[in-house]
Amino acid sequence: xxxxxxxxxxxxxxxxxxxxxxxxxxxAGYDIAYIGGKNSMEQSLLKxxxxxxxxxxxxxxxxxxxVKNFTDPFRILKGVKDALLVIRKENPNVIFSKGxxxxxxxxxxxxxAKVPVVIHESDLTPGLANKLSVPLSDAVCVSFDQTESKFxxxxxxxxxTPIRQSIKSGDKSKGLKICDFKDEKPVVLVIGGSSGSMKIxxxxxxxxxxxxxxxxxxxxxxxGNVDESLAGKKGYAQFEYVTDDLAHLFAASxxxxxxxxxxxxxxxxxxxxxxxxxxxxxxxSRGDQILNARFFLEKGYSKVLYENDLTPDELNIQIIxxxxxxxxxxxxxxxxxxxxxxxxxxxxxxxFAKD
Numbered sequence: 001x002x003x004x005x006x007x008x009x010x011x012x013x014x015x016x017x018x019x020x021x022x023x024x025x026x027x028a029g030y031d032i033a034y035i036g037g038k039n040s041m042e043q044s045l046l047k048x049x050x051x052x053x054x055x056x057x058x059x060x061x062x063x064x065x066x067v068k069n070f071t072d073p074f075r076i077l078k079g080v081k082d083a084l085l086v087i088r089k090e091n092p093n094v095i096f097s098k099g100x101x102x103x104x105x106x107x108x109x110x111x112x113a114k115v116p117v118v119i120h121e122s123d124l125t126p127g128l129a130n131k132l133s134v135p136l137s138d139a140v141c142v143s144f145d146q147t148e149s150k151f152x153x154x155x156x157x158x159x160x161t162p163i164r165q166s167i168k169s170g171d172k173s174k175g176l177k178i179c180d181f182k183d184e185k186p187v188v189l190v191i192g193g194s195s196g197s198m199k200i201x202x203x204x205x206x207x208x209x210x211x212x213x214x215x216x217x218x219x220x221x222x223x224g225n226v227d228e229s230l231a232g233k234k235g236y237a238q239f240e241y242v243t244d245d246l247a248h249l250f251a252a253s254x255x256x257x258x259x260x261x262x263x264x265x266x267x268x269x270x271x272x273x274x275x276x277x278x279x280x281x282x283x284x285s286r287g288d289q290i291l292n293a294r295f296f297l298e299k300g301y302s303k304v305l306y307e308n309d310l311t312p313d314e315l316n317i318q319i320i321x322x323x324x325x326x327x328x329x330x331x332x333x334x335x336x337x338x339x340x341x342x343x344x345x346x347x348x349x350x351x352f353a354k355d
Contacts, residue, residue, distance in 0.1 A: 001029060001031050002353060003031045003092040004025060004094050004095070005092045005106070006032065006095075006096050006097075007096070007097045008036075008098025008102065009041060009100045010042075010101055010102060011041065011100065012045060014103075015098070016045075016263055017120065017162040017163075017341075021096070024346050025346065030093075033051060033092070034051050035055075036053065036055060038057070039055070040055070045243075052090075054082075056082035056083050057076075057078035058075060058076070082105070083106045084109040086109075093353040094117070095110045096117075096118050097118070099122075099133070100127075100129055101129055103129055103133060107132075108136060118348055118349050119140050119141070120159070120162075122263050123147070123292060124146055125147070125150060125288055137155065138352045140155045140157070141159040142159065143159070157348050159339065159341055160338070160339025160340065161263055163341055164267075165342075167250065170250050170252075172248075174245075175245070175248035175250070178237070178248060179216070179237035181235065185215045186215035186323055188216070188253070188257060189220075189253035190219045190221075190258070191258045192258075200278060200310070201219075201225055204219060204257075205230065207313070208233075211316055216235040216237075217236045219237065220238075221239070222241065226239075254323065255273065255275065256275040257275070258275055259280060259289060260292045260293040265301075265302070269296075269336065272330050274302065274333075275329075276302065276319060277293040277296060277297075279306070279307070280307070281308065299332065301329060
């Protein structure tokens, strides 16, 4: 049996594309192991999947001054040693990295062990972890044609993003039942990213009564961010984080308000869900979400509300406009052929896996 090690973590966006590959990899005859951080988000997300999980030491890669910048390089070096031990134990045919800071020591260790590496970049521009990994990789998969020029031509493959098939199996009636919505009002799904967004949560809750005049609200607010004072409010259902039932909540939703992570917006495109994107600002990120959001705006798939312009009134206005014109956005998305990211990424993995 062939073996593969997958890696990626730090946010759900670095994990869910790997999860999307599990079934196809198993059907292709691969035994799967996963390297992530110790006591990390990825370990929590993978606990219900039958893959061997190895936690390694990790250090964050920062573009700004932080005292931890002096200690994290040693954690990364420890991570390389940890990953090398795992690689030698598993002896994989190939390693697939979805990026994030946990992927860097794994890719370095793979180079030492002479194991082929395939990496994937979801965003329009590469993140720092993937920039460091590219020279050590054999192939780079990208989601967008526009990203192709950012990498060496000999290594790059335009594959699209691996999308979880389970996300397409939602049942609207089940989603409405989970939220205890008994009327037929439109539904707005609000997601602040895998760990939630304090500002989006605050602005939504400040505008909640106005938005509830338009429709019901499903609010995935992040761990520890449930507002108990709003518990039982008619038309409002809040959750810290959703896994198994997410497909049903998507099926129940008419529009989505979300951050602009590449994996999330590609899922919206796959599901034909018009979205209001509120990208992380450049002060809190490298600006990748702003570029993702502008790209979807230009394509006619989404509206964009920049964080500096985010107020309760503006959020309400943009939601009203998106709901009123949702059919136009759906039409644009229906005219777009969505790439089968799972099959295309699997083909690249197969191409570079050693015998």
